[in-house]
Amino acid sequence: MFQIGDNIVYPMHGAGKIEAIEEKEILGETKQYYVIKMSVSDMQVMIPEDKMSSSNIRPVTEINALKEIIHIFQHGESDTVPLKQRFKVNTDKIKTGKIQEAAEVVRDLMRIKKENSLNTSEKQLFDNAHKFLISELRLIKGITENQIKVFR
Template sequence: MFQVGDKVFYPMHGAGIVTAIEEKEFRGELEKYCSISIPSSQMNVMLPIKKASKSGLRSVIDQRAAKMMLENYYHAEHEPQLPWKQRFSSNMEKIKTGAFEAGLEVVSDLEYRSKEKPLNTSEKQMLNNAKRLIASELSLIKNITESQAEGLLKLPS
């Protein structure tokens, strides 16, 4: 159960802070909702508490785990070339999980591929979205701006 002030990550939307837990009437029944402020998109989300785990809402990872995963990210091995459709589908599934490490894998894979040859429009968009999601979580974890967090995602040349 989340509390007001908790830092959370909502897949496909980004990291945010729980601003309220309140009961609302919906279809004649009282239901508890979690209100989340997501700074990266300047959006507020209300999510039924009973659907929180199914939606993938989770606490942000801690600084130690983030540091370890970023180290792995900088030294990641890359899979052999997959056909575009298969690669796109695999990367989309990783992003949808909302797992920090899976998002880093997508960013690493697409950054690596972009150094070999230019990404197509869909993959550029996917890369930008994955970076935004990861940066939103890093900014809350490290208490830095999102642009500073995106700077942490730059791979060495």
């Protein structure tokens, strides 16, 4: 599925790099584990090989998808979701692991932040979503600093 050295995105954790694939015995069961170094938190995560697909881990987005993501970020329509539902909707989007969804969450919360203030949980969600988005953008091969600045 993935190889050592691959850059990946782990939903709700951001981008990281597969540093190793190790065999470990935990609770009497031996399994293969992916050892991932997360760039945002600077922590190491171990995920069993058989849980990789269900965890929504995916490769870092390719540069050719960047134009669409920038367009969504700059020109996309914000979701009009009532305040009570907004946090859940945005959290669910981030959990998908899709960069387009993360860009939408950052865009929408950034727009709300400019007009009003975000509540405490939304501020934290915005900060985390923004860090996760930037962490992935920094790993896209061929991206320029100007392209990353669009998302700030």
